Amino acid sequence: MDQQVIIAGGGLAGSEAAWQLAERGVRVALYEMRPVRTTPAHKTDRLAELVCSNSLKSNAPGSASWLLKEELRRSGSLLLRLADAAAVPGGAALAVDRDRFAEAVTSTLEQHPLVEIRREEFFEIPRCGGFAWQQPADGLAQSLRPQGTPLDRALALIATGPLTSDALARQLQALTGSENLAFYDAISPIVDAETLNMERIFRASRYGKGGEDYLNCPMDERQYGAFYEALRAAQAVEMHCFEDLKYFEACLPIEELARRGVDTLRFGPMKPVGLVDPRTGRQAYAVVQLRAENLRFSSYNLVGFQNHLKFPEQKRIMRMIPGLEKAEFLRFGQIHRNTYINAPKLLGPDLSLRAAPQVLIAGQLSGVEGYVECIATGLLAGMAMAERAKGKAFAPPSRTTALGSLVHYITHADPADYQPANISFDLLAPIDGLPRSIGRDRRARREKQCGRALADLEAWLEGMSAPLGRPSFVGSAQALRLDSL
The missing domain is CATH 2.40.30.260 (Elongation Factor Tu (Ef-tu); domain 3)
Structure with missing residues (x-):
């Protein structure tokens, strides 16, 4: 496919989105400013670096966190596959060796033939019929990409995370007409x-x-x-x-x-x-x-x-x-x-900006909180852009699923008091008509919700464009590059 999609930010959401797009035959330009410019929280130049805890939360079947991870696994998430391979003992939690995980993500995306990683700061969002400006690695002057040509109505995903640069934050503010919100995470x-x-x-x-x-x-x-x-x-x-x-x-x-x-x-x-x-x-x-x-x-x-x-x-x-x-x-x-937008006010169900539909937002910038939640929005944004690049409409999974309920929350919560959210059973649509014995038993009720969610997800996946599935490349990615790390 000739069109190249822009992804700004090589964190969890951006990396997952890049994989989903590339696996569906869409060329990706993935911008990551590190090591040209670093942040107070990052220590390396690797993609998908975990800067806080090394835990992806509960892996216990029946929990909301497990359900979201299981849906991601069934949806073909690269990062969940790599996290499983880089796991360290963590009780009921999926804890990972953060260095091995980030190195595996970086190596896998670097070797994908449809992913171009650009180690440069991306600081201006493409507008309709406009240009994508970028700070070159030498930091001396502005330049146009690719090779000085305009990106006409380019699809772009902004997934620059909690430490979005001031320049890009100003672009978001100008584009949306809305003030960014800020809070602080501690590690x-x-x-x-x-x-x-x-x-x-x-x-x-x-x-x-x-x-x-x-x-x-x-x-x-x-x-x-x-x-x-x-x-x-x-x-x-x-x-x-x-x-x-x-x-x-x-x-x-x-x-x-x-x-x-x-x-x-x-x-x-x-x-x-x-x-x-x-x-x-x-x-x-x-x-x-x-x-x-x-x-x-x-x-x-x-x-x-x-x-x-x-x-x-x-x-x-x-x-x-x-x-x-x-x-x-x-x-x-x-x-x-940490910076995030007022997603219920600004985003549509495919995570695109209502004011600029060619621009999508994912990760913590959209107002989700948590590693797995960021991966989830990256996966859905990647799928949405792949469908858009092929001229197809995209609808997220239903609210009966963990993936769908997360998107529903960030696009339908009260914009007057929007707060970041982790996945929880409260976000999922309840099951009506359960027998009283199950309705009063939280564990049994949640087991029913999990079963329904996975069944509904499978039905949704059947209607989505499947990855191209280059066996030789996917097979090497499945080896996860961990043996040599």
Whole structure:
């Protein structure tokens, strides 16, 4: 196919969209500004770099997160396939080795004959009959692409994520006539495994699910009280005067949780339920969990300990945790800005801008929250653009599916109070007419919803244009490039 689709942003959504388009015979120009220009959150120039946790959340059958992942697998998601291959022990969660995962995504897309990766900053959105401007790698002057020619009504996906550049954000604002919203995500510290005191730590997963995948640091009431008081008194990094602080409720920094009450942490990221210390035979007063960052178990992240404390404060306070007295930090917790549009006001059901239908938005910029949710919007946007490139209409799956319910939320929520969302059963359409015995049983009700969702998804997929399926290339991608990493 002659038309080349533009994708701005090589994160989770952009990478998945590029794969979906290329597998359907559509040429893709994937713009990723790293390493020419980096961000405060990224550490590498790889595509699909996971900058926060290394967990893609629950993989337990029957959960909403599992359902979304299962739908993505059945829809041919590249990133879910690669995540499964790069998995590290994580209990009931799908946790991945972030380096192996990002390298596999990068290698696979680099070798696809229909994907051209351009390591340049994309900072002006193509308009109807207009041009796509781009900052060249040398940063000296503006240039037109491709080769100085206009992109007439080019299809473009903007998936630049939470750290969208100011220049591109201004373009979005000018195009939509709407102010961008901003809030802040915080990331958790990572510690060197060799510096942990294993005599004070025990291995276990909550309720015994997943074996002994987590390291657990138990605290008694006195230790917890001292830790809580230190956290409350800790110094955080100051925000710039122009930054309006709006946290996502599901990803609050621990210092913010501490301000909400003495027991908030103990009923949140430090909850001890389901974790029995084998040395005492009892449940501790509070527990800090550590999850492996890679298959070598050489580093661990502090689960749920995203924060915005000054680095010396983090080292001092985190070393109060039993077992972390001499811990060396490979990464400190940080906080970074997140930007998203008012999707219900601006987007149609195919994720295109109502004001500029040739431009689609996916990933966190559309107002979804979570790795898998970003992959989901990238997959649907890629499918939508592939259909559009072939002159066909696109309709997302129904709201009975996890994929469809996510798109329905971001395009139908109240625009007056739009907040980022993770997948949940609340987003899925309920099943009417269930027997009372099932309707009152949450597990049974959700099993029914999952069964209906997967059946409806299969029916929807039958009506979609299938990937071309170049066996030699798909087969090599399926090997995931992991053996050589």
